[in-house]
Amino acid sequence: MKVVIPEFILPESLERLGAIHDVVYDPGLVGERQRLVDIARDADAIIVRRLTQVRGDLLDAMVRLKAVGRLGVGLDNIDVAACRARGIEVIPATGANAGSVAEYVIACTLLLVRGAFFATEDVIAGAWPKPRLDGGREVRGLTLGVVGFGSIGRATAALAHGLGMAVIACGRPGRVDALLVDGVTLVPFEQLLAASDVVSLHLPLTSESAGLFGARTLAAMKRGAVLVNAARGGIVDDRALVEALRSGHLGGAAVDAFEAEPLGPSPMYAGVPNLVLTPHIAGVTRQSERRVNRAVVDRVLAALAR
Numbered sequence: 001m002k003v004v005i006p007e008f009i010l011p012e013s014l015e016r017l018g019a020i021h022d023v024v025y026d027p028g029l030v031g032e033r034q035r036l037v038d039i040a041r042d043a044d045a046i047i048v049r050r051l052t053q054v055r056g057d058l059l060d061a062m063v064r065l066k067a068v069g070r071l072g073v074g075l076d077n078i079d080v081a082a083c084r085a086r087g088i089e090v091i092p093a094t095g096a097n098a099g100s101v102a103e104y105v106i107a108c109t110l111l112l113v114r115g116a117f118f119a120t121e122d123v124i125a126g127a128w129p130k131p132r133l134d135g136g137r138e139v140r141g142l143t144l145g146v147v148g149f150g151s152i153g154r155a156t157a158a159l160a161h162g163l164g165m166a167v168i169a170c171g172r173p174g175r176v177d178a179l180l181v182d183g184v185t186l187v188p189f190e191q192l193l194a195a196s197d198v199v200s201l202h203l204p205l206t207s208e209s210a211g212l213f214g215a216r217t218l219a220a221m222k223r224g225a226v227l228v229n230a231a232r233g234g235i236v237d238d239r240a241l242v243e244a245l246r247s248g249h250l251g252g253a254a255v256d257a258f259e260a261e262p263l264g265p266s267p268m269y270a271g272v273p274n275l276v277l278t279p280h281i282a283g284v285t286r287q288s289e290r291r292v293n294r295a296v297v298d299r300v301l302a303a304l305a306r
Helices: 011-018 027-031 033-040 056-061 080-085 098-114 120-124 151-162 189-195 215-220 238-246 286-305
Strands: 002-005 022-025 045-048 067-070 089-092 143-147 166-170 179-181 184-186 198-201 226-229 252-255 275-277
Touching: 002 011, 002 033, 011 022, 011 286, 027 033, 033 056, 045 286, 067 286, 080 089, 089 286, 098 151, 098 198, 098 226, 098 252, 098 275, 098 286, 143 151, 143 189, 151 166, 166 189, 189 215, 215 238, 238 252
Parallel strands: 002 022, 002 045, 045 067, 067 089, 143 166, 143 198, 166 184, 198 226, 226 252, 252 275
Antiparallel strands: 179 184
């Protein structure tokens, strides 16, 4: 059977697939839509990352398709409903990079809450900004609010508990019940915003979550709170976030996902205080890449064997 891979995959995964199937591996295909469509017409499986849009002309062309492997967990680049309607199995790496994202969230939380780690350039230049940085906080005793409580949200909660943080969560915006799950209190969205010292986002990008954190929502957060978005761009209005940071209403933010990626020159972020920007790498570590690849390839091979 034929497997098309238009984005990067680990060599050992490529070897496993190639030992059984006819594999077309070309990371350049992600940027050449028509060539990808032409090559994938007789594909039995396609394995993608975040950039390949498995929908429309590409999905229509792959009339033999049995499986779509996603080397990651977000499915906003895949027309899941159309795949299901055609009997195509969609295979994300659910849970495989949860630990990596959780560590990223906690690292950013420690960085932003303490505040002291932005002093490097001042110290190199001969300044001694000790008075300005003496007001940093410990995370122990602070409240982490987790928006979206799947495998990544739960992994983040576990690490936060280990640091002595209280954790509250909402499974989705508008949830009204409150109960204990693994020591985490599930609360309504509005209560989470008002009570959290740190808010971490773990939602997929859907019509419900798009633009969820705009000016009104950010204003409802506790003054001095920190926001970490290691989920998807489009959930946060980045211009509203910049304004909330410049005004001092928010104490810091870390953003790993953007509506358009690569981000490109973005002068609006220049000089914004207590802001960390990273290029969508929260879930990518050496260990998580191996787990993600192994999980997806195992299931793709199983789907093709049926």
